[in-house]
Amino acid sequence: MPKQTFLNLPEEKRETIMNAAVEEFAEYGLENASTNRIVKNSGIAKGSFYQYFEDKLDVFMHMLDVIEQKEMEYFKDKHPPSSNMDTFQYFRWMVKTGMEFGLAHPRMIQAAWRVLLGEGFYYGKNLAEYRQKTKQALTTMIQHAIERGEVDPSVDVELAVMIMETWSNAITTYVLNEGIQQKNVLKWMRSPKTQETIDKLLYVMEYGLRKTESEFVSKP
Amino acid sequence: MPKQTFLNLPEEKRETIMNAAVEEFAEYGLENASTNRIVKNSGIAKGSFYQYFEDKLDVFMHMLDVIEQKEMEYFKDKHPPSSNMDTFQYFRWMVKTGMEFGLAHPRMIQAAWRVLLGEGFYYGKNLAEYRQKTKQALTTMIQHAIERGEVDPSVDVELAVMIMETWSNAITTYVLNEGIQQKNVLKWMRSPKTQETIDKLLYVMEYGLRKTESEFVSKP
């Protein structure tokens, strides 16, 4: 957690600093991010940095908090999906809305995912909390789906969660890797071809998951 | 490519150095690997290192080559799968055999995948060749499956390849992440529960893919 000194700062200054941090982490990841550069790009003195944060990890964790908050606001602002959607439609809505958020704040998404996906080995312990949140949400979702009869009750919930997590990670990675090479990321993301690819990916997951566990266990 | 000087070295010495490199990359990834440590751990002088390799990336690429070669030998030694297997059975065999290789050389797999999965953003250009090889193999596989009538001809080959790639990445990540926390990785990997989880993951993919493209395109 940032020190009180940072929280006392005027919002404008805090934003300047966090923007520099986002830029840095998006560009270099966590391990190779340089506090010196963050300091230089946000126009504050080195000493001030250490009066605001414990260390590099501290800024990063705070950045995650800020992003999470922004994303939650974004989701709330969007018209919530009609309540008679089934679970898979809901998941699809979530993935797509998440992507839209990514369009609005590409560097944030890049900064967060780069580290979450790529440097999980090291920082696993610190990031566990974040993964846990997602996992919890997905678990609730699956259980809900089972209650509604959309998914066979014999399905292994934990496994289904893992699959959904993997799938949304795969899509994010895809968007990040492909999108990064495009001149116009936004245009590329909104193009029918990209949208179609993502749709297809989601349908493959859906059809895989709809099969009951008993079916795919007894097959070999 | 390593310099001639390195290739002239007695095999024993070359192995010592490569082992140190594997250890280093497995532990620290590419970006944070230290040539100084590699040098210290392989008992050679700093200067020698630069007489063998251009730089850090050079050792790493060479390491990939060595691993690839070892893995190919491993696959050859295993009894090849019966020729009347269908494509999905073959893919399953490949994934499992790959895992077995990982059991035999855990640090190598860790060193390679850590970087391939985690630091792809930076080194994308250098690693593209390796990804391309896998992609090519999978493409051939899918096309073969279509010819054999195991997969609907209307399936988007490129997409199917991406899905298979994602899936085997997901499994590797799973094994790496979970396995790393276990006291006895080998025991964990061989346990029925782990094997079952992997089986289920593969079946989910299979059922997802068996659906024809037309089906899942027209759904929404």
Next chain:
DNA sequence: AGGTCATATGACCTGCGGGTCACATTATAG
């Protein structure tokens, strides 16, 4: 034997990293 060429060595260079600290500046209170 001397000469030559590939190989081996580690002290040394420069640059940048994270982090500290004595001091300067500004806000707050009495």
Next chain:
DNA sequence: CTATAATGTGACCCGCAGGTCATATGACCT
């Protein structure tokens, strides 16, 4: 207007990184 507490600052410390280079070693040839 002064005393005190809170913030701000950048030169400075140490460690380690990647990389170089003059010199030492020794195998092989004539």
